[in-house]
Amino acid sequence: MTGFARSEGSAAGLAWVWELRSVNGRGLDLRFRLPPGWDALEPGLREAAGKVLKRGNVNASLTLKRDVEARLSLDMAALEQALALALELQRRIPGSPPPRAESLLALPGVLRPTATDPAEERADAETAVRDGFAEALAALVAARQAEGARLGTVLAGQLDEIAALRTQAAATAADQPAQLRTKVMDNLQALLREAPTLPEDRIAQEVALLAARSDVREELDRLASHIEAAASLLAEPAAVGRRFDFLVQEFNREVNTLCSKSASTALTGIGLRLKAAIEQLREQVQNVE
Numbered sequence: 001m002t003g004f005a006r007s008e009g010s011a012a013g014l015a016w017v018w019e020l021r022s023v024n025g026r027g028l029d030l031r032f033r034l035p036p037g038w039d040a041l042e043p044g045l046r047e048a049a050g051k052v053l054k055r056g057n058v059n060a061s062l063t064l065k066r067d068v069e070a071r072l073s074l075d076m077a078a079l080e081q082a083l084a085l086a087l088e089l090q091r092r093i094p095g096s097p098p099p100r101a102e103s104l105l106a107l108p109g110v111l112r113p114t115a116t117d118p119a120e121e122r123a124d125a126e127t128a129v130r131d132g133f134a135e136a137l138a139a140l141v142a143a144r145q146a147e148g149a150r151l152g153t154v155l156a157g158q159l160d161e162i163a164a165l166r167t168q169a170a171a172t173a174a175d176q177p178a179q180l181r182t183k184v185m186d187n188l189q190a191l192l193r194e195a196p197t198l199p200e201d202r203i204a205q206e207v208a209l210l211a212a213r214s215d216v217r218e219e220l221d222r223l224a225s226h227i228e229a230a231a232s233l234l235a236e237p238a239a240v241g242r243r244f245d246f247l248v249q250e251f252n253r254e255v256n257t258l259c260s261k262s263a264s265t266a267l268t269g270i271g272l273r274l275k276a277a278i279e280q281l282r283e284q285v286q287n288v289e
Contacts, residue, residue, distance in 0.1 A: 002056075002147060002287070005139035007132045012124030017063045018136040022144060024287050025057040026245075033061040037122060038129075045133055052141050054239040055288075060136075062129065078109045151287055152234055158281045159234075162251070163227050165277060166220060169258065169270045173216045216261050223254045241288035248282045 003022040010016065030049055032042050041062075049058065086099035105111055230247055233240040255278060259271035 003140050003143035005136045005143060007136040007139065009128055009132050011128035012121060013066055014121065014125045015065045016125070016129050016132055018060065018129075018132050019063075020058065020060050020136045020140045022053075022056045022058045022140060025055055026286070028053055028055055029057045031057070031059045033059070035062060035064050037119075038062065038064075041126070041130065044130070048134065049137060052137065053144075055241045056144075058140075060133070062133075073112055074105075075110055075112055078107075079104060082107050082110060148288070151284065155234055155281065155284055155288075156231070158277060158284065159227055159230055162274060162277050162281065163224075165270055165274045166223050166227065169216075169267060169274065170220050172264065172267045172270060173220065216258050216267075219254045219258045219261070223251065223258075226250050226254065241285065244285045244288055245282075248278060248285055251278045251281070 002024065003020075005020045006018065008015070008017040028050065030046050030053075032045065034041060045060070049060070082104050083099065086104065090096050090098055226247055230244065230251075233244050233247070252275070255271055255274045259268055259275070262268040262271060
């Protein structure tokens with residue numbers, strides 16, 4: 001299930017931005033990209049995401065930036081040294097103006113950025129950053145749900161197509177007994193030409209074998225049951241992606257057997273169309289959570 005969400009804010013002099021991206025995946029793969037020193041957040045964030053997401057490859061990135069300029073502090077030792085040098089130069093150069101304060105403060109090393117404690121900075125901003133992740137996660141879930149609603153319509157249409165093809169297959173398979181009788185008679189005539197004294201039980205075995213190989217009612221009945229089960233899954237509010245994925249495998253199994261038992265080109269053609277429709281369904285089911 002694809003989706004994107006973003007949240008931003010500021011706290012304790014830090015501006016933060018969360019970006020969450022989700023693409024399709026068979027399971028749930030969470031990947032976090034956090035600034036140095038913020039790794040301790042990951043276990044809790046991973047647990048929170050795992051409670052509301054069941055499938056997909058999800059990337060979560062946190063960007064931090066100080067939203068105010070660093071405060072400056074005066075280095076008194078450097079200032080005293082600069083002032084002494086400036087006064088000494090004034091004494092040596094007759095008529096030169098006295099040193100000005102702004103000139104002394106502009107000298108390198110006189111004003112220094114105030115050192116910040118990263119641990120204290122993280123502690124002050126951590127709650128807001130966690131809340132921002134929760135906000136982005138909720139937005140991502142909403143985006144995925146909106147896509148899921150649209151996808152549900154697509155899946156329902158594909159199930160209708162498979163059900164219609166299954167009905168066509170059942171109607172076509174109804175003609176197989178007559179075709180089977182013709183094939184049986186042809187086979188019997190060939191056998192009797194080769195062995196006129198062929199036992200009756202051998203003939204009965206050939207008839208039973210051909211009948212079993214051509215009877216597709218069970219496959220069609222099971223396919224109808226699978227279609228009904230898939231429609232029920234679409235109506236469930238819970239995560240159904242993995243169950244739906246398994247069910248589509250059963251779709252394929254029944255249609256493969258149907259094609260192998262087909263006694264007519266018409267039924268084989270419908271079976272191939274069914275396989276194509278089921279493959280399209282399988283591709284879309286990969287997007288279901």
